Amino acid sequence: MSPAPMSPAFPAFSRLLHWLMALMIIAMLFIGIGMQASLADYHWLLSVHRPLGIAILVLAAVRLLNRRVSPPPALPAGMPGVLAFAAHASHVALYALMFAVPLVGWAMLSAARYPVVLYGSLVLPPILPQNDMVFAILRTTHTVLALALFALILAHIGAALMHAIAFRDGVFQSMANWRLRPVRACSGASGR
């Protein structure tokens, strides 16, 4: 085993969840920001925003459970503690926001007494009692957390590109990997 094996790839289902949710979340940021500035598209964008956001909430729960069942591969052994900590902390924060942003969306609509319509006659029950001040605070919170999520995603993509271009330690390939069966992602400079 020399040179040291690079990070093995994430299980296929974990990769599927990661990329599906990445697309959904980025789409949601565009929908959310876009509908605030579009009179003509506001209604249909919001009609997509609610069910897509709730789908993200459900998938985040599935993803967290899946992480228990099939844990992610360990980071490369040589990664300095600070970087490993930053990676871990940013993933925790990403998970927290993948739950918090849609939950706040649902809670704020509940506090404002809007029916949380998903599709047709499918309506979610309110999760907070009606209170206009609580709505106002949560409405701002939804924006702030969504923007925090966006900032974190940018940092996360930056880190992914560091792994891909600068470190070449196989971490990028462990997620950006399109093979169905879990494989060892052995590309990368020091692996050759």
Place this chain on the structure above:
Amino acid sequence: MQSEPDPSKDTYRLWPPGPRLLAALGASALVALALAGGLAYAGGLFTPGRLTQRAIVDTFQKINGVHPGFRRNHTKGACIAGHFESNGAGQRLSKAVVFAPGTLPVTGRFAVAVGKPFVPDNKTQVRSLALRFELPGGEEWRTGMNDIPVFPVPTAQDFTGLMTATAPDPATGKPDPARVSAFFGAHPEVAAALKRITGRPFASGFANASYNSLDAFRFVAADGTVTPVRWAMMAVDPDVAEPADQPGTPDPDYLFDDLAARLARGPVEWHLVATIGQPGDPTADATLPWPDDRQKVDLGTLTIDHIEAEAAGNCRDVNFDPLVLPAGIEPSDDPLLSARSAAYSVSFTRRAGEPKSPSEVQFPAQGGAPQ
């Protein structure tokens, strides 16, 4: 965990930055710029001329002043409650549960269509009725209706244009005639609609006025058939025309006080009537009436038996967004609908976060015959 000897200590070197690190940083910066730029574009940062919901509500605030905690339009109002009894006739047109035979609770709000909370009632020309039907399973139907036959403008752009053109000039306190006539010159359809609106018979109060959806909607039946409709709440109380000029100083809240007095004598009723659009009837232009001979279907009876002042948790804190619709009622291609939904959301969000003060409209404790 990190005890294994690292074959290449350089792998994670950040300083001094090597060419690969710089390339990675450059790539990250490009991605960040592209995504942030895309979001800014979606948010309208590069199209400052485009009318947004925020700009519409800013226009209301510019013209009427900011009245914290109050609606930015239809500001002066009172909360009502009652029920809707469906006769089942709407079932063949729409699968919405509200049209199945039976009775549903309804709350709502009467208001005058001015953006100032303390405007005297006799200085207002348009009255409104907003309703919220609570359906089983958490669905709701919200609708805001006005007592005019057509809406003055076809789009939100024209709405803002009309508001701005007819706003009082700060110097004279009156609209600038040159700007008004320039606007009407460029918008003959608005002038024509306003003629219809000012020429309508003007009911003496809230109870005997009829209220129109103005915007068209689509009823979707269980078998998927789509029918374009406009609906109205048709008064049952006899239509008494308003006397042109009341002697003496009128009660500034006479519309609301009269309604409370009327309710003290018993519940007030309206018929919910759908007008069925035919192919070719304009659905995307609320300034145009539909021909008089269109079929009208009576869907049921609205009974209002309670009135109270705006307060925490009642109609004050509800957004009568016209696009809160149950399955079976859908928006038409009328551009006003999505624009209203967007603007009401901004108005609601702003007022929800502001400190509240009591409405001008108050009722003595015994008034309003609460049941």
